[in-house]
Amino acid sequence: MKLKNGKSFSCVALLAGASRDGRRAVQPISTEPLVAGVLVAGLDSGGPGPDRRASRDRSPTFVRYLIVSDIHANWEALEAVLQHAQGTYEKILCCGDLVGYGADPNRVVDWSREAVTAVVRGNHDKACVGLDDLEWFNPVARTAALWTENALTPENLSYLRNLPKGPLTVDSFQILHGSPLDEDEYLISTLAATQVTAYLEVSPSFFGHTHLQGGFVFRRTGVRRIEKLGAQVQQRVVHLKEDALYLINPGSVGQPRDGDPRAAYLIYDTGEHRLEYRRVSYPVAAAQAKIRNAGLPDVLADRLAVGV
Numbered sequence: 354m355k356l357k358n359g360k361s362f363s364c365v366a367l368l369a370g371a372s373r374d375g376r377r378a379v380q381p382i383s384t385e386p387l388v389a390g391v392l393v394a395g396l397d398s399g400g401p402g403p404d405r406r407a408s409r410d411r412s413p414t415f416v417r418y419l420i421v422s423d424i425h426a427n428w429e430a431l432e433a434v435l436q437h438a439q440g441t442y443e444k445i446l447c448c449g450d451l452v453g454y455g456a457d458p459n460r461v462v463d464w465s466r467e468a469v470t471a472v473v474r475g476n477h478d479k480a481c482v483g484l485d486d487l488e489w490f491n492p493v494a495r496t497a498a499l500w501t502e503n504a505l506t507p508e509n510l511s512y513l514r515n516l517p518k519g520p521l522t523v524d525s526f527q528i529l530h531g532s533p534l535d536e537d538e539y540l541i542s543t544l545a546a547t548q549v550t551a552y553l554e555v556s557p558s559f560f561g562h563t564h565l566q567g568g569f570v571f572r573r574t575g576v577r578r579i580e581k582l583g584a585q586v587q588q589r590v591v592h593l594k595e596d597a598l599y600l601i602n603p604g605s606v607g608q609p610r611d612g613d614p615r616a617a618y619l620i621y622d623t624g625e626h627r628l629e630y631r632r633v634s635y636p637v638a639a640a641q642a643k644i645r646n647a648g649l650p651d652v653l654a655d656r657l658a659v660g661v
């Protein structure tokens with residue numbers, strides 16, 4: 354199979370029954386672990402630090418992207434990410450959910466309008482501007498969506514209403530919120546990820562929505578989940594392989610749900626074909642205080658401390 358970005362990949366042919374005309378269940382490919390070393394995960398014990406490749410000659414067509422997702426109006430977390438990543442990227446992309454849950458929707462949307470090269474809409478972006486039915490939301494999320502809609506300025510409401518639906522092509526890759534098929538679908542299991550692989554138009558594709566940093570790598574021998582970073586690890590490097598497909602989740606900036614309360618983000622270097630998953634601590638108590646002072650449900654503040 355030839356993907357849009359020229360990558361040939363026959364793994365998808367193993368997805369017997371996959372079809373573009375519906376959600377027909379497909380036969381999963383093997384979920385056996387890949388051969389050690391297929392996914393090169395060179396650990397870097399330090400944080401991003403100064404731009405370590407600044408002195409190299411780089412083609413102007415190569416870009417280092419800061420990719421974020423699920424910020425959820427948490428300004429403190431976003432500010433920490435921007436400071437941590439400073440000097441290590443040229444452009445910013447967002448896989449959706451700028452707002453919802455947190456107490457700083459206008460500050461985050463103002464930043465997005467100013468600084469982000471491309472962003473796709475998330476389900477909370479839709480819900481907070483009346484583009485989605487709130488009956489699908491639990492009571493806490495519904496309360497936060499209504500509070501957010503009331504708090505947003507007219508300009509920011511308009512910006513959110515006009516965000517594009519993913520997948521959105523950027524350079525030779527794509528960003529999306531839920532899955533390549535459905536912006537509201539959660540890709541959590543390897544089976545769910547495998548079932549949508551046949552619909553990937555390019556690789557890598559970056560998604561959010563689950564608030565789980567990692568993603569999936571597909572090779573002829575099977576699919577493998579990319580695990581989150583350990584609690585003491587700030588960064589993990591992954592070199593992308595030519596004979597693999599990647600569905601990559603940068604993790605959530607503003608409301609991680611993988612048991613690690615640190616803000617999550619990712620750097621994608623299109624020249625080096627490499628990813629850097631990163632985590633950074635931020636002043637959680639300040640974000641919590643804003644949520645409580647705004648009258649939003651306490652659980653939205655409580656969960657930030659434990660990353661669930």
Ligand SMILES: [Fe+2]
Nearest residue numbers: 423450475562
């Ligand atoms: Fe989200």
